[in-house]
Amino acid sequence: MNRTFILRYIIPLLFCFGWYAASSQDNSIRHRGCVTGDVMEKYFQKHPQEKIAFEKRQQDFQKKYELVRKQRQGLQAQQRVNATVTIPVIVHILMEDPSQVTDDQVQSQLDVLNADYAGLNADSVNIPAAFKSRFGKSELRFCLAQRTPQGAPTTGIERITSVTKSFPGENDPVKYSAMGGVDAWDVNKYLNIWVCEMDNENDLGYTFMPGLGIAAGERGFVTAYHAFGTIGSAKAPFNKGRTATHEIGHFFNLSHIWGANSCNVESCSDSDNVDDTPNQYVCFFGTPEYPKTDNCTAAAPGVMFMNYMDYVDDAAMCLFTIGQTDRMASAMNSFAELTPLLSSNGCVPPLLYSNDVEVQRIASPDNIILNCATSFTPQLLIKNIGSATLTSVNINTVVDGQAPSVKTVTLSLPSLQTTTISGDAVAVSAGHHSIKIYTALPNGSADQFVANDTATSIFSVTGSTGTPLSEGFESTALPPQDWGIGNTSDIKEYNPVRVTGISHSGNASVKFDNYHYQLFGKNAILNSPELTIPIAADSVKVTFWRAAAKASLASNDSLVVEYSTDCGQTFVAAYKKGGNDLKTKADNTSADYVPAASEWVADTLDLSPYVAGKFDKVMVRFRIINGYGNNVYLDDIRIYSVTLPPALKQKGYILTPNPTTGSLVLQHYNASTPLKAIAVFSSIGQMVWKAEYENAGTSNYIPINLRNVSRGIYFVKLVYSDKTIVEKILKID
Structure with missing residues (x-):
């Protein structure tokens, strides 16, 4: 548009494509649309201050660009040629099944970019x-790094492999490994493209314009997997690769044409x-028929909707103008975040050594819990980056x-x-163990580049261990002894x-x-030791204290407590709380949550129906499922079993201890008759202690205080609604 520079970048600094149904134009059912004005606000x-x-x-x-335009106007095409600049591209495919986007689909997108x-x-x-x-014919080209x-x-x-979705804007989780995404490669050397699922399935992609001052790791292009390339998961009408063409135009400082x-x-x-x-009134969608005029350009040839x-749809787009290609070239030479790309060597293949093994990661054991193990088999993911086929290599653990x-491992791994x-x-x-695994002697020779071997x-x-187990995390070690x-x-x-201090x-x-x-969706895990419990145990319980907060209405962390009777080979969930049921702080907080003393809540988990009397071993696992929430704390975990005296289960009640020094307890077991009164008599019939009960039911723990009576034989009279029982006890000093 041939007009004086107008500063209206505030809303569209972060551009985002989306498609939606219905429009004032009837060219297509699904249309693009900018959906991120609220993000930039x-x-x-x-x-x-960034504004x-x-x-x-x-x-x-703009001043530099307009000077370039004046200098170049009137030049013949052969006089306008600048050196070709090839931008190295790294494509991060971040999906639950990243194989949906094939190498061929990625290459199809690169082919479109280079042609366009x-x-x-x-x-x-x-x-x-x-x-x-x-x-316009730009000097920009693109290569896969x-x-x-x-x-x-x-x-x-x-x-x-990740379930993390893109939330367009600053701190998009797909751009950060700490949020389930993947960190950008050096943005001064590579154009980073994240191919993923968008939180809003109608969004197609977005990027930031240069000059914004965002964090370096934010720079690049995020796109929906169904609007990337021309084959595979790409879906019409956005399956011609033009979402990337458009968005990377923004990356090089182009605005929308209107x-x-x-x-x-x-x-x-x-x-x-x-x-x-041409000056343009509004945007165009779908596949308009040429020519189109509007209030700003009322005469032919009209607006440049293509x-x-x-x-417009991918199939309806077909050009940049010379002014736009000049603008992108000027941006490359003007903005500090773009200029380093001019000297990147990311498109230059490195020199390969004959024998060079790259250790990519430990496949196992990698930050896992081995339950009840006495040994493990180390596994290592390697890449042969030597020019010779790898036939043997030493693995050192x-x-x-x-x-x-x-x-020494024998294999046949091509370069x-x-x-x-x-x-x-x-x-x-x-x-809790540290592990280092490194390779040596590829093909029986010294590795020619050892920096990548470990x-x-x-x-x-x-x-x-045995029961009871109490853990308050007061020891400086985590995990505690025998935990994982x-x-x-x-x-x-x-x-x-x-x-500490919490x-x-x-x-x-x-x-x-x-x-x-x-x-x-990721889990943080705390495993107890395997606990030995009596096979005759009548109950097995877990008690603990928790504190948790929600970050927002949408966040939904969960705590799952599971048990295993086969030393962690399989686990069964016995407790789950999430969202509002898990939180102990009344109000949501976006701050780093630290609980107040009043925000600790006790929980009891009864494993008796699943374990007691059936198994003599049990392991307990505490598993936090991340729901974009806030911190969760646990303390004072206790796992214990109770085995009742055989006499209690046989008679339905028991008085203990007998003999007693004065503190006597009446316990019941599966009794259904209400207790009315208890009276204690001396051997000569004198009543020395009495208590009456209303609606007492059959409490499992009733204390009887005989500390102030002399030693000797006494008779305890238990009066129930349908019977009376007398038991003899001995009081000793």
Whole structure:
């Protein structure tokens, strides 16, 4: 639009595509639409100074851009050619089943980007004759990264199994491993693309414009898996790869063609600050028929709805203008967050050594709990990044800094392929352990690059003990002796932790940190030892104290308590509370939750129906399920069994102890007749103690105080509603 620069970036700094049903235009059932104005409003409410700084950066850029345009206008096409710039791309596929997006689908998207930005797209033949002279051919190209930030070879594609969805805007969880996503590769060297499921299934993608001042790890492009590429999971009408073309245009500082206002704001005073795009009233959807005019451009050839920066369907888009390609080139040379990409070597394959094994991670045991184990078999995921086929390699396993266990593994692994190898079984005892596994002697020769040969992790082995078990986490070690901790994410820091100064009693408790680690659906786990219980036990119970808070109405953390009678091979849930049932703080809080003394709540779990009299071993597992919530604390865990005296179960009541020093207790077992009174008589018939009861039922614990009577023989008379029982006792000093 050939008008003076207008500063209207406030709403669309973060652009986002979405599709929705119905529109003022009837070209398509499903349409694109900008859905993130509210996100940017919140962004500037949180960072008010960023609004001022962004406007200043854009004003400065516009002056540089307009100077470039003046210098280049009138030049012949052959005089306008700049050096081609190839941008390394890393595609993070983050889905519950990331294999849905194949390598071929990723390549189809790269092919579209390269064709669209080079002006080599086959559908450019659809550009109206009136606009052909404005057809821009950018110097930007894109490659899948050939090397990692550490210099190792890569395909430029990584797949992460995760249920984490994108919540467009600042702190999007898909961009952070601590939130269940994946961290960006070095944003100064790579264009990061996250392919995932969006929280709103109608959203197609978004990116941030340069000059915003966001955190480095936020830079890049997030897209829905069904709007990425041209095959596979891509769905019409957004299956031509143009969501990426459009959004990466924003990444290089292009606005929507109608201007920076929201799509449905009808205005002719708005601008995209590009001089060869026609003034446009509002956005267009679907597949309009050329020509189209509107209130801003009423005469032919009309508006340029087929521009990549409008909202038409993929099949209806077919060009950038020369002014837009000049603007992107100027942005690359003007913005500090874009300029480093010009010198990135991410598209240059690294030099391969003949013999080089890259250890990618410990496959097992990796931050897991081995229940009742005496040994384990180490497993290691490796990649052959040497040029020679890998036929043998040593796997070395070190536990707690002890001497390594060494095994030579024979295999046939081609260059740049991965596999999992196993070492010999390693003996282990109960406790919390560190583990280091490293490779050596690939193909019987020295590894030519040893910096990538080692991986480390931690794991727990649970032990055995008897009942009762009481744990208040006062010892400095976590897990306590014979206990185990772990979690189901890739982030070891998400394990339960011991905290001091926060407790129900004493000075410590165990904390499950769902505040700093927003790992939706992941579990943090605390396992008890295997406990020996009498096979004749009449009851088995678990008591504990908890404190928890909700971060918001939508958050929904859960606590599940499970038991196992086969030493952790299988677990059965016996308790579950979540959301409002779990929280102990009345009000929701978005702050890092620390409970007040009044916010600790006691829970009792009766395992008797499942365990008592059936098994002589039991293990208890506390499992927190992350629901984007807040911290959960546990303290004063007690696991115990009760075995009743045989005489009590036989007679239905018992007086203990007998003989007694004065404190006598009456207990009942499965009695149904109400107790009316108790009277105690001496051997000569004198009543020395009496109590009467109304609606007493058959309490299991009734104290009788004989401390003030002389030693000797006494008779206790138990009066029930339908019978009277007399028992002889002996009082001693």
